Amino acid sequence: MFSGLFADWFVPESHGVANYAEPRGVGLRIEGLSKSFDGRAVLRDIHLDIAAGETFSIIGPSGTGKSVLLKHIVRLIEPDAGCIRIDGEDIFAADNGVSGYRYSMVFQTSALFNSLTVAENVGLWLREKRVCPEARIRAIVSEKLALVGLEGHEEKAISELSGGMKKRVAIARSLAMNPDLILYDEPTAELDPITSDELAQVIMDLKAKVNLTTVIVTHDLSFALYLSDRIAMIDGGEIVAVGTPDEIKNSENPVVRKFLYTNTKGIKGDV
Amino acid sequence: MIEAIGRQLMNMAQTAGEMVRLFAQTVYFFREAPRNLPSIYRQTAEVGIGTLPVASVLALFVGMVLALQTGSELALYGTQEVIGAIVGLSMVKELGPVMTSLLVAGRVGSAMAAEVGAMQVYEEIDALRTLEISPVRYLAMPRLLACLLAVPCLVIFSMLIGIAGGAFISNVNPLIDVPYNVYYENLIRAIGYEEIFKGLTKATVFGGIIAHVGCYVGFKTRGGARGIGQSTTRAVVMSFVMILVADYFLSRLMM
Numbered sequence A: 001m002f003s004g005l006f007a008d009w010f011v012p013e014s015h016g017v018a019n020y021a022e023p024r025g026v027g028l029r030i031e032g033l034s035k036s037f038d039g040r041a042v043l044r045d046i047h048l049d050i051a052a053g054e055t056f057s058i059i060g061p062s063g064t065g066k067s068v069l070l071k072h073i074v075r076l077i078e079p080d081a082g083c084i085r086i087d088g089e090d091i092f093a094a095d096n097g098v099s100g101y102r103y104s105m106v107f108q109t110s111a112l113f114n115s116l117t118v119a120e121n122v123g124l125w126l127r128e129k130r131v132c133p134e135a136r137i138r139a140i141v142s143e144k145l146a147l148v149g150l151e152g153h154e155e156k157a158i159s160e161l162s163g164g165m166k167k168r169v170a171i172a173r174s175l176a177m178n179p180d181l182i183l184y185d186e187p188t189a190e191l192d193p194i195t196s197d198e199l200a201q202v203i204m205d206l207k208a209k210v211n212l213t214t215v216i217v218t219h220d221l222s223f224a225l226y227l228s229d230r231i232a233m234i235d236g237g238e239i240v241a242v243g244t245p246d247e248i249k250n251s252e253n254p255v256v257r258k259f260l261y262t263n264t265k266g267i268k269g270d271v
Numbered sequence B: 001m002i003e004a005i006g007r008q009l010m011n012m013a014q015t016a017g018e019m020v021r022l023f024a025q026t027v028y029f030f031r032e033a034p035r036n037l038p039s040i041y042r043q044t045a046e047v048g049i050g051t052l053p054v055a056s057v058l059a060l061f062v063g064m065v066l067a068l069q070t071g072s073e074l075a076l077y078g079t080q081e082v083i084g085a086i087v088g089l090s091m092v093k094e095l096g097p098v099m100t101s102l103l104v105a106g107r108v109g110s111a112m113a114a115e116v117g118a119m120q121v122y123e124e125i126d127a128l129r130t131l132e133i134s135p136v137r138y139l140a141m142p143r144l145l146a147c148l149l150a151v152p153c154l155v156i157f158s159m160l161i162g163i164a165g166g167a168f169i170s171n172v173n174p175l176i177d178v179p180y181n182v183y184y185e186n187l188i189r190a191i192g193y194e195e196i197f198k199g200l201t202k203a204t205v206f207g208g209i210i211a212h213v214g215c216y217v218g219f220k221t222r223g224g225a226r227g228i229g230q231s232t233t234r235a236v237v238m239s240f241v242m243i244l245v246a247d248y249f250l251s252r253l254m255m
Helices: A066-073 A118-122 A124-128 A134-147 A163-175 A193-209 A221-227 A245-249 A254-260 B002-076 B080-121 B124-130 B135-172 B180-190 B193-219 B225-253
Strands: A028-037 A040-050 A055-059 A081-086 A103-106 A181-185 A213-218 A230-235 A238-243
Touching (some): A028 A066, A040 A230, A118 A124, A118 A163, A124 A134, A134 A193, A193 A221, A213 A221, A238 A245, A238 A254, B002 B193, B080 B135, B080 B180, B080 B193, B080 B225, B124 B135, B135 B193, B193 B225
Parallel strands (some): A055 A213, A103 A181, A181 A213
Antiparallel strands (some): A028 A040, A028 A081
């Protein structure tokens, strides 16, 4: 009853025990998605198909609508036109989204709760949704922290962690939901090259161990080329190219080539 | 100019509408309070125990100044025996609830706005939403309940300490020189359950205003550190104005 009236801040909450089945990887289809802010078009008629279990990166220059697209997928923003379907079901059609599907997002800033410890951050969803007894929650938290290489750090405060560790805690918090779809917003932002490599390895390991669909928004070209099954390039709010890393590298599209072949951050070479 | 006034009025109407909507949501989530008991307890301690020392000092000196100023004037006409009633009524009906609430607004309301505002700026509230945890239930409801519980308790302490401060000055100041028993006899005669009920009703309303404004301003924070700073100031100013406006209407209503 309140979800329509108080759409801005109201998050409907189920009162029963949340679904905690093993992740299954879901197919994602974006159809004709458009969004404007104050009359300025940020996304224009976006069409994308992401297969279940795929690791899909969206690359492009800063300020071209990548993060806005991601926020649509997790329903933080509603589109002006178009829809997003998860396994064929429109996520904006129902108040509670698509039933039986879990998504989570790793934010650019990590968005960890500073008042909570590492373990409390990771176990937050499990406790709030009363998924299982406390002993099981503690076991899940340890298991997810081990998956991202942070075992033994449970009781640390967030302020004690480095940028890379915070990112990994944020990933562990997302994994604690057993998500079918996980989204990363600029995961390597503010990280040094070595920590970016470690993070890429964490995501690659997850890809091997857990059946989930991964969508990564980044302007870190090497990162996207290294771990993606497919890549889409977005520019000026439009998808300008979609393909495998090799197809993107060999694209003749001048916008793609301009983004790829730069002297400092991309593949060094001539446009 | 007319356009600017119109725009300002529209903004005010929008703010009022959003505040009502947020309040309705927060009250809706009161039924989930048992799930958030640790958070409610933490917030109540922060509002109550954290503010108690400074509220006590404030109330003590307010009571003492009130007795000093009023008592010395009354002494000119030889009617200083009624000082207990005057200090008591002032502390119970007006100064206790208002001064304590203004103090809580400055200390706790601003902190709430800064904390929630920082969470808004650093995407923590978005993170809550992606975890399907309502930010209103998780952040606003415990703070509102904590203020509704803690501010009236603080006000009771302030009333008692202010009255005690007034009694002390009335007794030791040679100009006033009212014995404790005379002070308290007048006090008891003037203050009944009705006055205490009115004072605590005000305190409860003011507590609600402080938490609600702090959370609302926090949720509306945009920008970085500058935005958080502006929210802090805005929360204090809004709370002060709303407390004083509510004080007038409540006083008028309860006359």
